[in-house]
Amino acid sequence: MIARKLLGDGGVLLLVALLVLAAVLVPLANLSLPPDSPLHVSNTSVQLFGKYLAFAMLALSVDLVWGYCGILSLGHGAFFALGGYAMGMYLMRQIGDRGVYANPDLPDFMVFLNWQELPWYWYGFDMFWFAMLMAMVVPGLLAFVFGWFAFRSRVTGVYLSIITQAMTFALLLAFFRNDMGFGGNNGLTDFKDILGYNIQANTTRAALFAATALTLAGALLVCRFITRSKLGKVLVAIRDAESRTRFIGYRVEHYKLFVWTLSAVMAGIAGALYVPQVGIINPSEFAPANSIEAVIWVAVGGRGTLVGPVIGAFLVNWGKTTFTSVLPDFWLFALGGLFVAVTLFLPKGIVGLIAKLTRRRAEKPSPPVDTEAGVGTAADARAAAE
């Protein structure tokens, strides 16, 4: 019972608390403890887990539409990458005249392409607030327009999945073009500063980690608020019986459009947090494979729960990091197997599995010690995060 509660609504609050704690403790452990201390968190770990947190937020945004509204998006990577590009443009403008060509106005790749002046869509990105606004507005706007067309004409299910995939594929092709003005093949990289702080410095990285953890915590609270509200109930109703919900009198497309746009904005924020931590954004982020991978994080963790995507993103990415360093050839087998296994055997993901196990045990007269073990898996994942 406790475990089920923890994985459900109570778990969200616990996860938020853990994230806030991590936002404080991890930077402290990284910066103030000496490297030989057992509690010291290495710089690479801070960077790595900061990246996982951004992925977790992307997974959360996918879960919001897939798990709660039944819209399987195979193009959320596009929103993520657009947010990332907005942040990348800000970071490019911060380089100023420290680039290879020392041009105070133009990023290196534009000088290289012999451009004379900054394209209009790059204006304003030297201001942090504007770039952050764009990181939310651009994915949100794209999602709004796309969703407005799609939901109004009742494109659903697999068709919607395929056209979201086509959308991210089209953007992939577009961003590969040099004359788009986003650095083409190489994307945006060689960042120097963020808000005046050196992006390579340990303090900046720790701060970015904390910022990502806190944003994820905030996003979890927003999602918790939405899914617990009446709106959230309607979303679940749409997921389970769209026609019936429409016949009852709800404007299904409005609800869908709202949650779809919100989810895209969240993915955009996740992308904006991701880019300064990895130091590069290029068109490969738009690859359809990336978006599908985000879906599998949600499926592994457990869709339709808010804790699940976070756990799934951590576990799968942790597995990816481990496998690609130890057995690089094996990773795609493992990932592919994961897709098959999760859909066949774990339709509700790890969270669902734990819930099922604890329920089975709860039916038997068994001591509550076992339920503790159930939480263990999820807690372990979080421990890995820290």
Added chain:
Amino acid sequence: MFTFRKALTTLLVMLALVAAPAMAQTPTDTLRPLVDALGQGGFDGAEKAIAALAATGDPAVLPIFEALTAGDLNVRKADKRVVLVREEGGADVAVDPLTGAVLGPVGRRDTDRLRVNNRLRSAIAAAVAGLSLRASDPQVRITSAESMFKAADPAMVPALAAAAADEENAAVRARLEQALAASVLRSDASDDEKIAAIGVVAARGDRDALSLLNNIASGTPGPVQQAAADAAAGIESSLAVWGAAQNVWYGVSLGSVLLLAAIGLAITFGVMGVINMAHGEMVMIGAYTTFVVQEIIRTSFPGLFDWSLAIALPLAFCVSGLVGIAIERSVIRWLYGRPLETLLATWGISLILQQAVRTAFGPSNREVGNPSWMSGSFEIGQLSITYGRLWIVVFSLCVFAALMLLMRYTPFGLQMRAVTQNRRMASVMGIRTPWVDAMTFGLGSGIAGIAGVALSQIDNVSPNLGQSYIIDSFMVVVFGGVGNLWGTLVGALTLGVVNKFLEPYAGAVLGKILVLVFIILFIQKRPRGLFALKGRAVEA
């Protein structure tokens, strides 16, 4: 002058290689006085001698012209004989330019070098051209006439006129007249002659003629310039028509590739409603089967190489089909009615298959050869059609027709349609629906496999082969309408042609983006595609 000399040397070498064996041999004795005449009478005498040598039509004179242009010919002062001087063993020796026999050592002061001025160079060029224009092989004559058309050298007018007058082969004569006309346009002939020449050039109607006419049209205003401008405009409009025809052909060719890749998907997705993201990998497996078949043929039965594709087709169908059946039996059958889960699971399978192929065959591209009947091309007007593309178009239409017949006239096709339309009723009627499911999936996969055999001829065979087709294939099926093979045909050809027509204006990448955006908008308008199924089958 350097390029001129280079061009001349090339021509000489070409002639020496191609024309020499076919030409009649004049005895050296009759040539020798002509060769020796090169050294007499100064430049005028040399020019006459060149003309006389050219008139023999003997390929043996070519090396002499070559040596003369290179400045290797000398007159031996002692007997006024023309000799070739070259270095041998540290000393200069005289060599007979006709036979190559060493005549003995010569000192620097024993000989006078034969000098060549620009007039002589033109004479030599004309002589060489005249020789090549009279080569016995018509193909050589055509080639040299073509190169002279492009060069459009006024100095060639007499040689070309003479050659054209003597030519008996009509095709060659037409080329010669065109080359002559081109040369006349550059010469200082009268306006009337030039306007007549413009008519001849314009009749050619290709890009070379257009660039020549444009060149003339941009010259000093006058009747000739006007006529050239008019003719150029005429060629441009006819080229635009041919260009459109070329685009249609490229579009049909691309469309047939899309059709091949999508038609298997039209069965699994369209007929069965199963999203198979591993479909592209079935294509890839077919391509790798072709590779393996060719490898075996290369090492064991080299004589069968032209049959390799015919052998690979059934094998690829079986291999991909069996893999498909295995996937259906092990994974997909548990997921019927859950399309989104099917999508994810098959995506996982596609990752596994890709990595398996990468592990087995390596990540790099594999070489798949074209049988002789697939290579080469032919021309219709200004349209160039490669045999490989033509066969793929024919092949894809055959596959389509075979599939239609199978669906319509065989018991299996009947059962398949019955299961699609009403699974439970079909089951009640005694059709083994699980068996039909497996066979249908196997059929779709097997067709993807034979698509792989065809695609191995025009694309790189790598583990990522399937990935590049999967999105396009889905677009075709979704655009054409699910559950309808005609829709797939129309969808594939439309998308192919639209893509190729957008390319010249928007570029390849932007054209593709526009097509994707167009499909996204199209689905909004007609969510079930061009040829939507109507009636109760839709709801089932």
